[in-house]
Amino acid sequence: MSSATLLTATPSYRLGEYHAFDSADTAFLYLVPSGAIFALDRLGKEILDRVAGGSLSRPELVEALLDCGYEQRQVQSALQEFEHAEVLQYGERHTEPAAVPERTFPLQRIVLNVTNQCNLACTYCYEYSADKISKTDGKPKYMDQQVAESAIDMLIQESELRPKIHVTFFGGETLLNFPLLRSSVGYAKRRSAEVGKHVDFSLTTNATLLNEEVIDFLSSNRVGVTVSIDGDRELNDRMRVFHDGRGTYDTMLPKIKLLLQRHRTNSIGARVTLSSGVSHVRRIYEHLTGEVGFDSVGFSPATANPSRLYHIGPQKMESILGGFEELAWEYRDHAVSGKQHGFTNASDTLKELHSGISKAYSCGAGLGLLGVGTAGDINLCHRFVDSPVGKMGHVNHGGIDHTARRAFLETHHLGARYDCHTCWARPVCAGGCYHEAFIHYGDTSAANLHYCDWIRGWNDLCLRIYGEISVRNPVFLDRFSDN
Amino acid sequence: MNSMRPINRKARKIDEALVAVTGDVQALQNRGGEGKVYYPMGCTLNFTPGWEVDVSGGTAGLCQPVERDLFDCYLGCGWPAQVPDHLNNAPDWTDKCASAANDWRKVDIVFP
Numbered sequence: 001m002s003s004a005t006l007l008t009a010t011p012s013y014r015l016g017e018y019h020a021f022d023s024a025d026t027a028f029l030y031l032v033p034s035g036a037i038f039a040l041d042r043l044g045k046e047i048l049d050r051v052a053g054g055s056l057s058r059p060e061l062v063e064a065l066l067d068c069g070y071e072q073r074q075v076q077s078a079l080q081e082f083e084h085a086e087v088l089q090y091g092e093r094h095t096e097p098a099a100v101p102e103r104t105f106p107l108q109r110i111v112l113n114v115t116n117q118c119n120l121a122c123t124y125c126y127e128y129s130a131d132k133i134s135k136t137d138g139k140p141k142y143m144d145q146q147v148a149e150s151a152i153d154m155l156i157q158e159s160e161l162r163p164k165i166h167v168t169f170f171g172g173e174t175l176l177n178f179p180l181l182r183s184s185v186g187y188a189k190r191r192s193a194e195v196g197k198h199v200d201f202s203l204t205t206n207a208t209l210l211n212e213e214v215i216d217f218l219s220s221n222r223v224g225v226t227v228s229i230d231g232d233r234e235l236n237d238r239m240r241v242f243h244d245g246r247g248t249y250d251t252m253l254p255k256i257k258l259l260l261q262r263h264r265t266n267s268i269g270a271r272v273t274l275s276s277g278v279s280h281v282r283r284i285y286e287h288l289t290g291e292v293g294f295d296s297v298g299f300s301p302a303t304a305n306p307s308r309l310y311h312i313g314p315q316k317m318e319s320i321l322g323g324f325e326e327l328a329w330e331y332r333d334h335a336v337s338g339k340q341h342g343f344t345n346a347s348d349t350l351k352e353l354h355s356g357i358s359k360a361y362s363c364g365a366g367l368g369l370l371g372v373g374t375a376g377d378i379n380l381c382h383r384f385v386d387s388p389v390g391k392m393g394h395v396n397h398g399g400i401d402h403t404a405r406r407a408f409l410e411t412h413h414l415g416a417r418y419d420c421h422t423c424w425a426r427p428v429c430a431g432g433c434y435h436e437a438f439i440h441y442g443d444t445s446a447a448n449l450h451y452c453d454w455i456r457g458w459n460d461l462c463l464r465i466y467g468e469i470s471v472r473n474p475v476f477l478d479r480f481s482d483n
Numbered sequence: 484m485n486s487m488r489p490i491n492r493k494a495r496k497i498d499e500a501l502v503a504v505t506g507d508v509q510a511l512q513n514r515g516g517e518g519k520v521y522y523p524m525g526c527t528l529n530f531t532p533g534w535e536v537d538v539s540g541g542t543a544g545l546c547q548p549v550e551r552d553l554f555d556c557y558l559g560c561g562w563p564a565q566v567p568d569h570l571n572n573a574p575d576w577t578d579k580c581a582s583a584a585n586d587w588r589k590v591d592i593v594f595p
Binding site for chain 2: 028029031034035036037038039040041043044047074077078080081082084085087353354355356357358466467470481
């Protein structure tokens with residue numbers, strides 16, 4: 001607080017940080033950095049309009065509101081609420097310090113890159129394309145059992161008191177090392193049972209190697225499956241091809257249908273990678289839900305240096321946001337009538353908004369999640385596995401390098417990302433993907449500034465949808481609560 | 484909160500924090516004082532011997548008649564009531580008293 005403010009008997013209010021939005025004829029506030037969402041009544045809106053309109057002290061504001069016909073009691077109570085929630089503040093703005101967790105953060109999930117080999121040659125792949133950052137020379141092509149078991153032991157030990165842990169299998173193409181996947185699931189279950197923890201599993205696959213035996217194993221072990229697929233034959237086969245250039249759609253489709261038919265014990269989702277030639281959001285969604293039969297579909301733009309042909313430029317990103325918007329409103333219509341909708345980009349964001357998440361880090365990488373490469377090298381996440389960037393130890397040689405991990409957490413905290421300090425979307429974004437930043441700026445700690453407008457547009461849309469659902473069918477939001 | 488209605492979970496936490504600061508205990512029938520939160524006094528709090536009156540000022544169905552009061556204080560209440568305590572000193576006191584309204588005569592005198 002400045003000395004001038006201290007000397008003033010009745011300092012003026014200033015507005016705290018928030019993003020205001022309207023939905024279903026109701027005014028809402030999304031508070032920053034707390035992530036709280038409030039609906040305003042007429043008086044609440046009047047208070048904000050007046051403070052925004054000019055500098056007012058509390059007595060001046062009270063007097064103005066009493067003149068409008070509000071009761072003293074009502075006004076005092078409202079002002080107390082606004083001050084408590086820091087929507088109205090005095091003095092100068094303060095910035096949030098970078099508060100790195102005091103002690104080690106317990107591990108929750110490891111991603112095992114069970115192989116660095118793939119039977120496909122997708123143009124945009126971050127493991128094999130021009131933007132490749134992993135150095136696999138001298139590393140085994142396939143993870144062996146000893147490394148996988150050490151990694152699982154490390155997860156159990158480093159998860160400390162967490163009752164639930166998670167193992168994700170990744171590649172390359174994960175199913176190229178199905179024998180290891182099968183034995184690792186058995187080992188993780190046995191070890192978890194010994195120490196009284198619950199373990200669950202998921203994997204990402206291109207679906208080309210699925211068969212009845214694999215599917216039945218996944219189903220009986222409740223392994224969640226994410227299938228990489230980019231839409232119908234024409235769109236999918238533009239980027240997702242075999243090494244000889246043939247499209248993969250015709251190989252995948254019957255196997256995916258078999259998977260959806262036989263595996264009923266956990267979620268099976270489609271993951272679409274959007275690129276400059278593949279950005280037809282609604283068409284892809286309708287094909288994957290309607291014709292293929294997925295319950296949930298998520299979209300993500302390909303991570304690529306702007307110089308790549310498949311990189312999505314700003315204009316194309318706009319059209320993708322348009323496609324997202326169309327599906328998100330459809331999600332809203334379903335939610336209002338109490339029905340499920342499979343657009344997971346919307347449901348994921350709504351879940352975060354519902355909890356009021358306020359991230360210090362943009363994702364769990366290096367925090368509750370670590371990636372493990374085929375040789376046992378520990379890294380920030382699966383995208384950085386076997387890369388010199390984000391290296392954090394080795395499962396057989398000392399486990400997690402806590403010094404490196406802490407150094408990472410210090411430099412990547414939201415408080416250290418100065419570009420983000422005035423952005424209202426930072427509680428949900430926190431600067432964005434480290435890998436995306438590295439590919440674009442050569443620096444994992446850089447904020448993904450090329451996505452800012454897009455992220456704000458998307459979050460504003462989801463806030464409006466959240467607000468509308470809260471007015472028209474609030475019971476629907478209960479499904480976003482954790483158990 | 485009145486002018487700011489909490490919608491998501493974080494907002495509800497902020498609301499609860501404000502209630503914790505501004506709320507106060509009130510007598511049961513004084514529901515909803517000015518800007519105050521309604522915390523009824525009664526057996527739900529350790530330091531009160533029972534409901535004095537209900538929200539409408541009545542006494543029916545509270546810790547009356549005495550037979551009901553007896554079990555509430557003997558079994559479930561932490562208040563140092565004028566009955567033996569079940570936990571430490573008189574675990575068998577009501578063994579012969581399956582229904583207080585009918586068997587209250589079988590409840591014996593306990594000497595400390």
